[in-house]
Amino acid sequence: MSDFQAPAGRYAPSPSGDLHFGNLRTAVLAWLFSRHTGRNFYLRVEDIDSERSSAESAQRQIEDLQMLGLDFDQPVMYQHDRGDAYADALSRLDTYECYCTRRDIREAASAPHAQPGMYPGTCRDLSEEQRAFRRSELHAEGRLPAIRLRAHVKEWTVRDFYQGEYTGPVDDVILKRGGRIDQAQAGDWAYNLAVVVDDGYQGVDQVVRGDDLLFSAPAQAYLADRLGLTVPVYIHVPLVVGPEGRRLAKRDGAVTLREMLAGKSVEDVVSQIAESLGYVGVSSVQELLEEFDPAQLSREPWLWTPQQPEGF
Numbered sequence: 001m002s003d004f005q006a007p008a009g010r011y012a013p014s015p016s017g018d019l020h021f022g023n024l025r026t027a028v029l030a031w032l033f034s035r036h037t038g039r040n041f042y043l044r045v046e047d048i049d050s051e052r053s054s055a056e057s058a059q060r061q062i063e064d065l066q067m068l069g070l071d072f073d074q075p076v077m078y079q080h081d082r083g084d085a086y087a088d089a090l091s092r093l094d095t096y097e098c099y100c101t102r103r104d105i106r107e108a109a110s111a112p113h114a115q116p117g118m119y120p121g122t123c124r125d126l127s128e129e130q131r132a133f134r135r136s137e138l139h140a141e142g143r144l145p146a147i148r149l150r151a152h153v154k155e156w157t158v159r160d161f162y163q164g165e166y167t168g169p170v171d172d173v174i175l176k177r178g179g180r181i182d183q184a185q186a187g188d189w190a191y192n193l194a195v196v197v198d199d200g201y202q203g204v205d206q207v208v209r210g211d212d213l214l215f216s217a218p219a220q221a222y223l224a225d226r227l228g229l230t231v232p233v234y235i236h237v238p239l240v241v242g243p244e245g246r247r248l249a250k251r252d253g254a255v256t257l258r259e260m261l262a263g264k265s266v267e268d269v270v271s272q273i274a275e276s277l278g279y280v281g282v283s284s285v286q287e288l289l290e291e292f293d294p295a296q297l298s299r300e301p302w303l304w305t306p307q308q309p310e311g312f
């Protein structure tokens with residue numbers, strides 16, 4: 001039973017570095033949509049990838065979002081605390097062990113008719129004898145098999161606020177990573193399982209995030225359906241792109257809040273975010289909330305232009 005009874009939205013960053021302008025803009029949009037529709041708003045720290053996540057990074061991200069004026073309902077949830085919930089969900093799904101290495105998958109995926117990026121199903125229909133053999137081979141190398149969902153559909157349709165109905169392929173997604181026997185507990189839950197289980201647990205029925213994740217929504221919605229969870233309304237928002245037309249990245253320079261604050265105030269940053277959303281002369285998120293109209297958001301990516309220092 002969940003303690004989270006009210007409809008909610010969320011922002012769910014991975015704590016592997018400071019948030020940049022594009023992340024901050026998506027966070028502001030998630031907060032705006034959620035508060036505009038009277039929802040609770042949670043921050044969820046997606047730190048299942050223990051090699052890339054750090055507690056310091058999570059703390060800095062929280063501070064940055066608070067500095068912008070965003071408020072969250074409590075508690076802030078950390079995925080590293082949620083292993084039991086993921087194990088419980090896994091036990092309720094139709095799954096199978098997968099012994100493939102990344103290389104096996106790459107090679108199988110380059111066969112004719114293979115769909116790029118989709119798991120070709122190599123381990124789906126192995127006999128028990130074949131499984132025992134592959135498992136012992138893997139154990140001898142000190143590795144554990146991954147666990148995949150046995151999907152019973154090839155595609156699934158979701159509703160997206162901006163895209164309308166979106167149908168995409170569903171494959172046998174990884175639910176639990178393989179990994180090394182000696183580190184069996186570390187970082188082994190997969191994003192697709194964790195995100196679905198946690199959204200369901202927290203009552204998240206509105207998912208606002210960058211549109212680079214639209215492709216993952218059909219598999220996540222299918223997984224939610226299989227677990228008997230409410231499928232959220234998706235709101236995939238355009239990304240901020242850097243000067244080369246690619247998703248903004250730290251290498252584009254002076255893009256994190258702390259970097260930006262070297263030359264300007266928090267109000268300046270908020271008004272730059274507001275401007276990127278189509279609102280001019282707005283310097284607090286509260287004011288932005290009063291003016292926010294989802295229908296007005298441009299569907300085009302926002303081109304990041306670093307602002308020149310004063311007097312340049």
Ligand code: GLU
Nearest residue numbers: 012013014046195208209
């Ligand atoms: N943790 C994911 C990321 O930082 C976002 C997941 C989501 O919003 O569904 O890219």
